[in-house]
Amino acid sequence: MVLPYYSAMRPLICCKDLHRTYESTPPLQVLKGVDFTVGRGEIAVILGPSGTGKSTLMHLLAGLDTPDHGEIWWESLPVHTYRPQKLARLRSKHVGLVFQQHYLLEDLTVLENATLPGRLTGELEIQRGEVLLEAVGLSQRSSAYPKTLSGGEKQRLAVARALYHRPPVVLADEPTGSLDRGNARVVYQLLVDLCREDDTSVVMVTHDEALVDEVDRKFNLIDGVLVPLD
Numbered sequence: 001m002v003l004p005y006y007s008a009m010r011p012l013i014c015c016k017d018l019h020r021t022y023e024s025t026p027p028l029q030v031l032k033g034v035d036f037t038v039g040r041g042e043i044a045v046i047l048g049p050s051g052t053g054k055s056t057l058m059h060l061l062a063g064l065d066t067p068d069h070g071e072i073w074w075e076s077l078p079v080h081t082y083r084p085q086k087l088a089r090l091r092s093k094h095v096g097l098v099f100q101q102h103y104l105l106e107d108l109t110v111l112e113n114a115t116l117p118g119r120l121t122g123e124l125e126i127q128r129g130e131v132l133l134e135a136v137g138l139s140q141r142s143s144a145y146p147k148t149l150s151g152g153e154k155q156r157l158a159v160a161r162a163l164y165h166r167p168p169v170v171l172a173d174e175p176t177g178s179l180d181r182g183n184a185r186v187v188y189q190l191l192v193d194l195c196r197e198d199d200t201s202v203v204m205v206t207h208d209e210a211l212v213d214e215v216d217r218k219f220n221l222i223d224g225v226l227v228p229l230d
């Protein structure tokens with residue numbers, strides 16, 4: 001029996017001894033035993049040189065790729081045991097995703113993109129989309145199409161879409177990587193402020209250590225493992 005106090009303390013995301021090797025000659029061993037947990041409301045940042053496996057780790061945490069060895073849990077859900085179809089159904093309620101590329105749908109309006117997770121799960125709430133667009137400063141652009149938005153506006157829309165289902169965790173892989181310094185600061189601050197407001201946890205990958213001053217925990221991904229930074 002799971003005691004209530006135990007489930008309340010359970011991390012929102014937990015991974016144990018994650019290994020991921022890409023098939024090549026020779027095989028490329030990218031993750032060599034990553035252990036990581038994220039508690040409610042925590043903001044964790046993963047730093048590290050290019051090519052060390054940060055995106056690989058984020059894809060695994062998002063259930064978009066499968067580890068060769070190890071476990072991934074979204075609270076009590078054993079993600080590493082689920083098939084892709086099951087994960088696709090569950091994902092947007094457990095993790096909001098923001099990538100360096102915004103992956104907006106060009107044929108949908110700003111409001112339709114913001115509410116896309118609701119359309120996909122059959123829980124469309126236009127008002128939720130409107131509230132989110134207000135929060136990211138895009139209310140005036142709700143009927144526009146993504147191609148008419150600036151880079152910073154597109155990323156702000158991607159943040160709104162990630163938050164649609166109020167996921168307990170946002171996984172952000174270089175969410176400001178394609179932006180100039182001013183826009184990067186705006187998008188970063190917006191993401192952190194919106195998540196802090198709702199006690200949403202964030203796991204963010206970035207190259208820009210200067211940007212991430214007010215986070216709870218920082219790690220370096222070096223030689224296949226996560227090393228905590230003080």
Ligand SMILES: Nc1ncnc2c1ncn2[C@@H]1O[C@H](COP(=O)(O)OP(=O)(O)OP(=O)(O)O)[C@@H](O)[C@H]1O
Pocket residue numbers: 022023024028030048049050051052053054055056057
């Ligand atoms: N599908 C794949 N098949 C083979 N090799 C891959 C694959 N995806 C990534 N790699 C390799 O694995 C290593 C880690 O890639 P990954 O994208 O996780 O790095 P990263 O830390 O996110 O880098 P960056 O900071 O440049 O985004 C790289 O050497 C990359 O070339």
Ligand SMILES: [Mg+2]
Pocket residue numbers: 054055056173
């Ligand atoms: Mg990457």
